[in-house]
Amino acid sequence: MTSYPQDAVAAGPSRTEPVRWRLASISLSMLLASLGTSIANVGLPSLAEAFSASFQEVQWVVLAYLLAITTLIISIGRLGDIVGRRRLLLGGIALFTLASALCGAAPFLPWLVAARILQGLGAAAMMALAMALVGEAIPKQKTGSAMGLLGTMSAIGTALGPSLGGALIAGFGWQAIFLVMVPAGLLALFLAHRALPADHPASRPTRSGFDLAGTLLLAATLGTYALAMTIGRGAFGMTNLMLLLMAIVGMCLFLFVESRAASPLVRLSMLREPLLRSGLATSMLVATVMMTTLVVGPFYLSRGLGLSAALVGLVMSAGPVVSALAGVPAGRFVDRFGARRMAVAALGIMATGCLALSIAPQPLGVVGYVMPLIILTAGYALFQAAITTGVMKDARPEQRGTVSGLLNLSRNLGLITGASVxxxxxSFVAANEAATAGSDAAAAGMRATFAVATVLVVFAAAIAAANRAHEANPTPQEVSVAGK
Incomplete structure (x- = not known):
């Protein structure tokens, strides 16, 4: 088997100081990529006014960023496996920083949307390769803590975006929400350049060609699926159906092409590995559930409980704050008790939170929503640390970029699916309850949605538990393959 010097170095660094700077560089990369999504949402009204555009037009400022990440994250992860992850991460940070400056200087809306596509491309590299570099730059016994820290940074970026964006727009105009990421990007670039270990030629796979056909086909398929789930503003019409059918055909074509490619973008044999397969499935299901809090929560709090916009924002921030606080402790639990065990426990905690939200009586008010939300979000933080640690620890060094891209892709697809489904x-349940008071209709919709979310989490827990049992009792064929 090929020797990977970086893994040997990462397994036992002589000093903790370089590890801390490495963690700081990849954590800042994850923070900025997450901030790039959340900070733009709050600026949509200002952008609509500045460019005299409709909501449907300015929402592409957010959608373009998400589509760029979703369609390209696997390809970038694979490219990092080939050309070097550190090199590609530095390029991603540089592109993200340059695109942020272009966003802030945009004279018209199409310019801004195009710059956001470039920014999303840089963010895809930052997200995929930051996770992949944990295996090379961080001691293996600290992998769980490092993954928990990355989850914390992602949560902080999500929580910080609306408040920071609102303050910047009020004080300096909409341009500031993009320009603020320029100095932060330069700092991330400096830290990554100084702290991350250099790409070693021996750590790369054989210099096989890049699967351009598979890359373009997968990007088109994922983009089509994302559009099918997002256009129409909640109404699933004929256009959405046609796009969804096109995505299904595209995925079938992608699998066909990959099965015959000399150097496939995704080796289909990877998807036969039980841990990776179950990790991707549970990650998508959990992301679908977590999107429920972002989609349904504001409507229930405003219409069901009658809270003002400011109070809705305050209550909604409880989730990201809990996730940020729980990220590092969750990683330590994973390091101590094991990723598989903690993944099952985390899904049990999440199911408890979802069930509480589905039966919480409306008279309990904000407390009846926030307390289950805290339980749900704490479980999510533990799940994220467990699933990323378990999957990335078992990934082969030459496949870490691809595996990281797959994990991020499953999460993004879950978020997109959750927003739509x-x-x-x-909307369906609330509309059927429209004859009653508006607050009762919103409460009925919230309870029904989280009842479905509970079923999804229980299903994810069953998958994780079955995988854990399977790992304890592998088939003779898998024992034979593992021993090779």
Whole structure:
């Protein structure tokens, strides 16, 4: 088997100081990529006014960023496996920083949307390769803590975006929400350049060609699916159906092409590995559930409980704050008790929170929503640390970029699916309850949506538990393959 010097170095660094700077560089990369999504949402009204555009037009400022990440994150992860992850991460940070400056200087809306696509491309590299570099730059016994820290940074970026963006727009205008990421990007670039270990030629796989056909086909397929789930503003019409059918055909074509490619973008044999397969499935299900809190929560709090916009924002921030606080402790639990065990426990905690939200009586008010939300979000933080640690620890060094891309992709697809499906469930139930008071209709929609979320989490827990049992009792064929 090929020797990987970086893994040997990462397994036992002589000093903790370099490890801390490495963690700081990849954590800042994850923070900025997450901030790039959340900080733009709060600026949509200002952008609509500045460019005299409709909501449907300015929402592409957010959608373009998400589509760029979703469609390209696997390809970038694979490219990092080939050309070197540190090199590609530095390029991603540089592109993200340059694109942020272009966003702030945009004279018209199409310019801004195009710059956001470039920014999303840089963010995809930052997200995929930051996770992949943990295996090379961080001691293996600290992998769980490092993954928990990355989850914390992602949560902080999500929580910080609306408040920071609102303050910047009020004080300096909409341009500031993009320009603020320029100095932060330069700092991330400096830290990554100084702290991350250099790409070693021996750590790369054989210099096989890049699967351009598979890359373009997968990007088109994922982009089509994302559009099918997002256009129409909650109404699933004929256009959405046609796009969804096109995505299904595209995925079938992608699998066909990959099965015959000399150097496939995704080796289909990877998807036969039980841990990776179950990790991707549970990650998508959990992300679908977590999107429910972002889609349904504001409607229930404003219409069901009658809270003002400011109070809705305050209550909604409880989730990201809990996730940020729980990230590092969750990683330590994973390091101590094991990723597989903690993944099952985390899903049990999440199921408890979802069930409480589905039966919480409306008279309990904000407390009846926030307490289950805290339980749900704490479980999510533990799940994220467990699933990323378990999957990335077992990934082969030459496949870490691809595996990281797959994990991030499953999460993004879950978020996109949750925004569409869970929002549709809420709207359907609330519309059927429209004869009652508006607050009762919103409460009924919220309870029904989280009842479905509970079923999804229980299903994810069953998958994780079955995988854990399977790992304890592998088939003779898998024992034979593992021993090779």
């Amino acid at each position: 869970m929002g549709a469930i809420f």
